[in-house]
Amino acid sequence: MPQTPIPIVVSINLSAGGVPKHSVNEATVTFDGLVGDGHAHAKHIKPTRALSLLDDEILETLRQEGYPVAPGVLGENITVRSLHVQSLTPGTMLTFSGGVVIELVEPRKPCFVLKEIHEALEKETIGRIGYMARVIKEGVLHPGEQIALIPPPATG
Numbered sequence: 001m002p003q004t005p006i007p008i009v010v011s012i013n014l015s016a017g018g019v020p021k022h023s024v025n026e027a028t029v030t031f032d033g034l035v036g037d038g039h040a041h042a043k044h045i046k047p048t049r050a051l052s053l054l055d056d057e058i059l060e061t062l063r064q065e066g067y068p069v070a071p072g073v074l075g076e077n078i079t080v081r082s083l084h085v086q087s088l089t090p091g092t093m094l095t096f097s098g099g100v101v102i103e104l105v106e107p108r109k110p111c112f113v114l115k116e117i118h119e120a121l122e123k124e125t126i127g128r129i130g131y132m133a134r135v136i137k138e139g140v141l142h143p144g145e146q147i148a149l150i151p152p153p154a155t156g
């Protein structure tokens with residue numbers, strides 16, 4: 001039986017505000033988000049929107065569809081692989097091997113700024129642009145870290 005790949009951090013991405021965000025070798029994660037990461041719009045400055053995550057596999061699909069995307073181009077803070085974040089549910093906790101812990105809050109919605117990259121990109125990324133998360137445990141995050149999932153508690 002084939003083994004399921006372990007989810008990992010592919011890239012950590014920052015910008016002074018807006019897109020694209022650029023890859024860095026490490027980032028300090030606080031309850032407010034990544035140190036040094038600016039926000040171009042006030043609506044993004046909330047603890048429940050401290051970080052955004054996107055699957056590298058989605059970027060690969062978008063590239064195959066002809067869009068010029070790479071880690072950080074769509075504005076995500078953390079690009080992940082083998083996590084399939086889009087299929088997860090709110091309340092799922094992610095523990096990174098370096099100690100940072102986050103909780104997925106809501107699926108991310110595409111922003112109008114994506115039109116700067118390609119006119120159709122805002123529409124084409126609906127339902128496949130990742131997740132917003134809040135920080136549960138602060139720390140330092142590096143590319144290559146492994147990610148463990150803790151499903152939300154069962155309700156009912």
